[in-house]
Amino acid sequence: MNKNMLCQRAIDALKNSYSPYSNCKVGAALLTESGKIYTGCNIENASFSPTICAERVAFSKAVSEGEHSFTAIAIAGEKSGVLTPFSPCGVCRQVMAEFCNADFKVLVVKTKDEFNEYTLSQLLPNSFNLKEI
Numbered sequence: 614m615n616k617n618m619l620c621q622r623a624i625d626a627l628k629n630s631y632s633p634y635s636n637c638k639v640g641a642a643l644l645t646e647s648g649k650i651y652t653g654c655n656i657e658n659a660s661f662s663p664t665i666c667a668e669r670v671a672f673s674k675a676v677s678e679g680e681h682s683f684t685a686i687a688i689a690g691e692k693s694g695v696l697t698p699f700s701p702c703g704v705c706r707q708v709m710a711e712f713c714n715a716d717f718k719v720l721v722v723k724t725k726d727e728f729n730e731y732t733l734s735q736l737l738p739n740s741f742n743l744k745e746i
């Protein structure tokens with residue numbers, strides 16, 4: 614899977630965002646080791662705490678289908694109709710640490726053709742992780 618194609622899937626996924634409160638749309642495309650892609654979008658709620666990020670929607674879909682091995686996730690954000698780089702929040706980083714290795718790739722979309730690439734260990738150093746105990 615080409616990284617730009619994964620980013621495009623994240624851009625496509627943000628179109629389903631339900632975000633009437635923040636007006637920030639986010640899409641995610643999660644790549645499994647077997648090459649499957651699970652997408653997600655942010656889903657907000659008037660009560661706020663039930664709100665779930667695009668990344669966790671993608672992980673929830675994948676894990677509920679039996680997937681536990683992942684190589685990369687692309688994240689695309691949009692504010693006022695313009696692609697805007699949104700880094701994953703702390704909760705999503707912790708979810709990634711549950712299922713992914715330190716070298717898991719996080720692609721944050723900047724424009725249709727550009728993205729910043731991080732590893733999970735860069736975004737969440739010294740994470741709480743029972744796998745390494």
Ligand SMILES: [Zn+2]
Pocket residue numbers: 666667668669701702703704705706
């Ligand atoms: Zn999040």
